Amino acid sequence: MTTYTPPLKDIQFVIHDVLKVTESGIPGYEELSPDFTQAVLDEAGKIAANVLHPLNKTGDEQGCVLENGVVRTPEGFKAAYDQVREGGWTGLDCNPAFGGQGLPHLMNTATGEMFSAANMAFQMYVGLSHGAASALHAHGTEEQKATYLPKLYSGEWSGTMNLTEPQCGTDLGLIRTKAEPQPDGSYRITGQKIWISAGEHDLTDNIIHLVLAKIPGGPEGVKGISLFVVPKFLVKEDGGLGERNRLSCGGLEQKMGIHANATCVMDYDGATGWLVGEAHKGMRAMFTMMNEARLSVALQGFSQGEVAYQNALGFARERLQGRDVTGMKNPDGPADPIIVHPDVRRNLLDQKTLVEGSRALAYWGAELIDRGRLAGDEDAEAMISLLIPVMKGFLTDKGFETTVLAQQTLGGSGFTKQWGLEQFVRDARIAMVYEGTNGIQSLDLVGRKLGSNGGQTMMAFFEIVKSFIRENEGSETLKSDFLDPLKEALKDLQAAVMYFMAEGMKNPLNALSGSYDFMHLFGHVAVGFMWARMAKASLDALEDGASDRDFYETKLATGRYYMARQLPATRLHLARITSGAEPVMALEAANF
C-alpha cells in the first residue's frame, strides 16, 4: 500500500543550491554538474521506486528463513540484488583501480538515501559489503585487496562485520573469539558472534567476513583485539571459489523489524582467516571506517522518515474528515481533507522539517568526508569526526520520531499492517541501536570528540556558524526568521560547552550526565544551521529569478517552521545539562 517517490528535486537542491558542489574545489566534484548528478539520481531513483520499494512489504512479511545452514532471502530479493549489482551501484564511490566507479562519497550518500528509504532491509546487504570493502581497502595487504575488492565492488561477493558476542556489545574488550596463528601465516578462528547482519544469505556466491578476535598471548582488553578476513568459501589462486570454510550460521534472530535482513548467529569453528592490518590493532582498523558506517545509519534514520512522511502526506490529502474552521475547502465532498486542520499540519511540518534538515546535514557530512579523503583536508576530517556522533544519534532518533509522527497522521490506519506505516516505525527503530547505540554516540561526542584537538574543532564549528551569521545579517528576512533564532540556539550550545568545561573538570559525571542532551542540542543547532543555509540558498535563487518560485518559497516557509518550532528545543536540553550530575546520580542502584 505504501509508495515511494524519489525526492530528486530536494536532493539536487542540497547538492547544487546549498553545497554548490562544483564550486567547492574538492577533486572530483568538478564533474558533478547538475545534469550529471540528475542522470545518476534519476537512475538510482528508478531502481529505488520500481525495484526495491515493491519488495519492502513482502520482504517484511516473509522475512529470512534458515534451513540446513542456508538462509533464504524473501522472494524477489535475489533478482533485485542482481539488478543493483549490474547497474554498478555497489561500487559507486569505490576505487577504480579495483573496479569501482570512482564517484565521490556524496553521490553514494544520495543514492544510498533512496535505496534505504525504499527498502532498508535490502540496502543493508549492500551497505555492509561497502563497509567491509572500505576496511579492506584501508588496511588490507595488496594481495588481500586484489583478492577481495573487485568482487566486493562488483557485488558478486558481499561482506560483513563481526564484532558482537553474547557477553559483549559495547564493551569489546570482553571479546572471547580467538585467533590462533598457523604455520602458513593464516589463523584458526574459533568463537561465536551474534547479531551479524547479512551473515548468511543467498544473494552472492561468497561472503567475506571481517571478524574481531584475540590472538592468544596478546594484551588484555581492547588493546588485544585484531581484525581478520574470513571468507565463507576460501579463494583459490585463480580467484575462483575453493573449499567451504569452517564457519556457519547457527541461527537467525527474530526481531521487531528489518525482517528481510538476516541477523545471524555466526559460529566460527576453527575457520581459516587472515590478519588485516597489524596484530592487536583491530579496533583502530574498525574505527577507520566508522565515520562512513555511522553516516550510512544516519541516512537510514531520515530516509525512513522521508518515506513515512510521503505516505502520511498522501493520506492527509485524501482522507476526508471534519471541516476547515475557517471555511470549508471541499464543499462538494462530505468533509474536507484533513490537511486543512492545524494540528495535522503541525504533525506534518514536524516531519517535513526534520527530514529535509537531516538530509542537508547528512550531505554536508558526506561532503566533509570527501573533502578529507579527496582533498586531504585535515580540518574537514576533524570536523566530520566531531559531527558523526551527532548525525548518527540525532538523525536516527529524529528519524524514528518522524516515522511515529507519520503513523499518527493516519490515525487507526497507521496501526494496521495494511497501510504499511507501522513497518517504517519498526524498521527505523534499529538505527538508534546498531553501529553503537545512541547513548554510546553521546559518550563518544562528549567524552572523546568534544575535547579532541584541545577543543579546537568545536570552536571551529562555532566559527563556521558565526561567520555564516555575520555574512548574511544584511538580509532582513534571513536575520529575523533564521539568523536570530540560530544565534540564540548557538548560545545554548556554547553555554553547554562552557558548563562541561567548568563543571566536567570538577566532576566528569557532570559532563557524562548531560551527554545525551548535548547530542540533541548540537543536533538542533546543526540542523538549524543547515536550514539557515537552505534559506539563504533559496533567497539567492529567488533573487536570481529562478523559474520555480514555489519550490524556493516553500523551502523558506518550511525552514521558518523549523526555526520557530523545533529549534527552541535547545533551551530545554541546556536546562537538562546544567542540572548536572546530582539528579542522575542521587539514587543507589538498589533503589531504582
Added chain:
Amino acid sequence: MTTYTPPLKDIQFVIHDVLKVTESGIPGYEELSPDFTQAVLDEAGKIAANVLHPLNKTGDEQGCVLENGVVRTPEGFKAAYDQVREGGWTGLDCNPAFGGQGLPHLMNTATGEMFSAANMAFQMYVGLSHGAASALHAHGTEEQKATYLPKLYSGEWSGTMNLTEPQCGTDLGLIRTKAEPQPDGSYRITGQKIWISAGEHDLTDNIIHLVLAKIPGGPEGVKGISLFVVPKFLVKEDGGLGERNRLSCGGLEQKMGIHANATCVMDYDGATGWLVGEAHKGMRAMFTMMNEARLSVALQGFSQGEVAYQNALGFARERLQGRDVTGMKNPDGPADPIIVHPDVRRNLLDQKTLVEGSRALAYWGAELIDRGRLAGDEDAEAMISLLIPVMKGFLTDKGFETTVLAQQTLGGSGFTKQWGLEQFVRDARIAMVYEGTNGIQSLDLVGRKLGSNGGQTMMAFFEIVKSFIRENEGSETLKSDFLDPLKEALKDLQAAVMYFMAEGMKNPLNALSGSYDFMHLFGHVAVGFMWARMAKASLDALEDGASDRDFYETKLATGRYYMARQLPATRLHLARITSGAEPVMALEAANF
C-alpha cells in the same frame, strides 16, 4: 523472558500517602483502609503476575484467528478470563443492584493498571465490557439494565463499542449504518463497522454490541446519531440465549501490536437492536462514559511504561559492560553493571519519573471521577472533564516514549523478540490512537474544555496548584526543589492560556495550532504538581518517623529528577504555542 512485579507499594503510596483516601470524605472511601486496599491489590497483583503476564508473549505470537466466523483467542486466554471473572474483577466498581462489587472507581483503576501492565491485549476484553456496561447503566431502560448488566458485570457476557466505519473515524457525522424502526419497537441495523475491539471472540457466551447508527429521516450529521444495543445472541425473556442475531465478524485487522485482542470488521445485516437513551442523542450517551474510557486508555499508556521499565531495570542491573568512571563497582567481574553509567541512569530515570508521576495523576483522576459520582461534586466533574484529554493524550504519549526508552536500555537485545521489550513498544503504540487520537484529545482540550464554564475550571486548576504552593512554601526542601520549579511551569501554562485568550480570539487558528503543545505543557504541569504532592507526602512520612525511610527518600530523589529534567519542557511547549498559526498555516496543501 519478561517479568512483571505488581508495584503494590507504589500504588499504596499514592492511595494512602498522597490521596489520603480515608480522609477524603468521599462516600465509600471510608472503607478503603490500607489493610483493605492491600488485600484487594494483593489478589489482583497475583492474577496479573501469575495468570495474565505469562500469556502476554504467547498471546502476541499466536494472535487471534478467524475461522468460519468464529474468533479463537490465544491459548490460555479463556482459562485466564474465567479466573478473572470468577474473582469478581469484571464488576469491581459496578452497581451492587446488578451484581457489581460496589467499590470505588479508584480501586478499579489500580487493578486495571496491573492487569493492563501484565497483558494489555487481554485486559482490553475486560475494559471494553466495562465501558459498554457503563453506557447501558447510564442510559438504558430498566428492562435493558436488568437484561444485560448482571451478565456483563459477572463477565459471563462481554460488550463492545461500535463507532468507526471505513469512511469515518473522528468525524462521526459521516456514519452510514442505518437503523430502521420495526413495528415491535426494535430496529433493524444494517451497515459495516471497523476496528471493533473484542467484536468477536471465544471468551464469553454472548457479546453485547453498542452500535452508533442513524435512524432514516433524522437530522444530518452528528445530531442524527442514535445508540443501539445489539446482542450477538438475542436474549429470551427468561434471560437465556435465543437465536443468533444477523451480525457477523467479517475479518480481523492485522496490526502492529495487541495481537491477542481481536480487532474486527463487524457486518450488521439487518440485525435486531434496541434504542439506548433518546433517538438522535447517541453521541451524548457515548460521551457520558468518555471520561472513564479515556482514563482507562491513559492507564494502558503508563502501565506499559511500568512493565517496560521493570524489565529495563532488571537488565541494567545484570548486564556487565564497561567500568564506572569513578571507580569499578564490580571488581570481581569482567565489567560493571551498566546501571553505573550516567547515561543509562538518565534513561532509566526518565522512565521511572514518567511512570510514577503518571500513576499519581491518573489515580487523582479516578478520585475526581468518584468524587463526582459518589459525592455529587460538580466541581470535581468539571475538573476531570478538563483533565481527561490531558491524561489520555499526555500519559499515552509518554507511556509509549517510556517503552521506547526501556527498549533502548537493552541495546540490541531490546530489538529482539526474545527479550520481549519490543512488544511493549508495539502494544503501547495504539493507546495514542484509539478512544480519540491524541490530536483529537488536544482539540477537545483547547477547543471545548478550556473555555467551558467561562474558563472557570481552568482557573480552579491554577488555584489548586497555587494554594498547594502557598501552603507548603515554609518547607525549604519543598520550596527549592519542587515548588519553585512548579511555579515556573505554572507560569508557562498561564502564559499559554493568556495567549490563547488574546490571540485565539483574533484568529482561532492561533489556538488550534498550539493545541498539541498545550496538552503536553498542561500534562507536565499536572505531573509536576503530582510530584510536588508526592514529595510533600514523603517528607511528612519521614517526619512522622516512617520505618521505610529508603522508600520515601527514593521518592524525593526521583521527584527531584522530574522537576529538574522533565518539567523544563514547559518552556519549549510555550515557545511553540506562542509562535502562533503563521508557521503552521503558511504552506498551501499542494506545497507540502
